Amino acid sequence: PLDGRTIPHTEEMYIFIDGSSMGDRAVQFFMDRSSGVPDRTDTVTPFDYVGEETDGTAVKLNKNALGAGLHTLTAYVEGNGNQIQKVSAIFTIVASPNLPKLEFSPNPDRSASAPLEGATLTEATHIFI
DSSP: OOOOOETTTTTTOOOOOTTTTTOOEEEEEEEEEEEOOOSEOOOOOOSSSSOOOOOBOOOOHHHHHHHHEEEEEEEEEGGGGGGGEEEEEEEEEHHHOOOOOEEEEEEEOOOOOOEOTOOOOSSOOEEEO
């Protein structure tokens, strides 16, 4: 289940509702809101938030567009008899750490720099981030 998950930015993610056993007819998806114009309405099970490729496989979520942080996906599921059921999931996308790398240069203006990691330094050197 999606609700309560912490998802690394590097993990591929496909969001869907499998309504085949429940006789569901359509799903309206909303990311980080619960009303207005849906992000997507799907009428073919499994109901995919992002959509399907031409071969029917799901399209993965673009987490770059969504961004790191806490998100809420709300879906309105229309079942047989036109009853509507609201379901929601709260999840967190964790950004990939983008740590600075130490570099070194024999020059004070930092020209001719190279990564410090794995280097053997034999003379006076300027180290910087």
